[in-house]
Amino acid sequence: MTYGHRPVMLDEVQRIIDAGPGALYIDATVGGGGHTERLAEMAGPRGGVLGLDRDPEALKAAGVRLARFGDRVKLVHARFSELERVARASGFLGADGILLDLGLSSGQVDVEERGFSYHGSAPLDMRMDQTSGGPTAADLVNGLPEEELARILRDYGEERWASRIASFIVQARRRSRIETAADLVEIVKAAIPAGARRRGPHPARRTFQALRIAVNDELGELERALEQVPAVLAAGGRMVVISYHSLEDRLVKRFLRDAERGCRCPPDFPDCRCGRRPTLKVLTRRPLRPGAREVAENPRSRSAKLRAAQRL
Template sequence: MEYTHKPVLLDECIGALRIRPEGVYVDGTLGRAGHSREIAKRLTTGRLICIDRDSAAIEAAGERLAPWMDRVRLVHSNFSELGSVLEEDADGMLFDLGVSSPQLDDPERGFSYMHDAPLDMRMDRSAPLTAREVVNSWSLEELRRILYDFGEERYAPAIARAIAKRREQRPIETTLELVEVIKSAMPPAALREKQHPAKRSFQAVRIAVNGELDALPPMLRAAADKLRPGGRLAVITFHSLEDRIVKRTLRELAQGCTCPPSFPVCVCGKKPLVRLDKPVTPSAAEVAENPRARSARLRTAEKLDKLDI
């Protein structure tokens, strides 16, 4: 079957990367290889390094990128290891954050609150920590914290208490068992909201399992360091938590001198590494075609040449 998946903000990403046929590019979140295919098509003597922590994505990419494998290198790794994965500086990097469509669409992975499956949620299936362990072993206080911090769930205390009470009787083993516990702790009005009542809690557990937010600042700093002058960085976020972290970290990378205004001359020596572009969101047409794109935001930046600073 012909592969037809179109990734979020595809045209905007390709435009932002300003791909040169002889350049070196990185797709730090390979997923279904939709972005990678479009990058690889535009290369001649250039190369594309594709990274993903999910071995299933790496395996599937061999087929999806088959026509261009002479210019592609697949790496099973976490983008947090970017500094050690890259052997040379790159002309462009792309990171499409969060859970991928294949992970959501495969019920057995345990990411979805719509299908019954074992509580897993690991992006890297060789990692030791699962959602089952988080839900059944983490303290009441830790559960409350991640529901607040990672899910922005206003009913976090009640949901955490309901989980703790339920697991005293028997472990919570599956996704739909967890959904029922979450729903039991929420008032009727919350259950009638358009958003699924378990969405925020599932997001929180998934982020905790995969350490998604902690990896972002060091990844972005490593990316800025490993870009050549004029190199382009593109990052797609899907929820406010990760977008705030990306926004804050990129602003830090774009900031120059941090000396107090009262200092007559700079003594900190800090120079900006990147110049930021205006963020981009999906068009109404793209959201209509792909509802998962609704919350996406693309942030881009360009590596500065030290001679221009």
């Protein structure tokens, strides 16, 4: 299996996160290893990189790519919601930089059997970690109550036809179990009125995004990881997050605003009662976007938004 993936906004990440030779970095989303490689080059012989990924296949391929760095790159199969525990166990508490490059790698999308793509007839799996034993997308579409399916499609896919699609899914699964990506695409196409289907991207795109987010608890994972960042970074250390859809970006933006403000008391309290202090300084008032040239060369970068902050 190949994990070819072009790292997004690589130079921007370097410009923000570079702490000079000897630095310790954490790449919480190794994927194809492109960012990890750059971080390892920046850290040099006296520094190191801790790389996490929940996908064991990605880590295996990245291990080959990064072998030349020897034990200066340590790869761990873990979810980034385990950031603090893994950083402590690996000697990376007080890191100089943390990168989260969210979503899927091209390697995951392009391997049809993973079931992420709506362009195939693979089983509906969508687990980033197929060893996890957690539910697959097929388990969700065949098992969840109709209202819960509609909620997932609405909240995670921002799908305006959520209720109709959920209702069509429930009718279809009464006839036979929905097994493949192609089965689901047919159902979604039937549910969305023809006029609406002709506009915009592939009609099943939002449904697939929603299921993928639910299967992997992507927003819960992100929220738990961000909360741990201040405890893992050294003073002055920097965090970079690259997100690819508005739900993630909104969550990152809200987290940064709260971390910068510290106090979370209601505005009508005369004095702070929560006692929270600011932990981060935001470095990007607006998210950075890839340049036109990068988007032309790598269309998958087009939705990227990069936000960064520095530990106080």
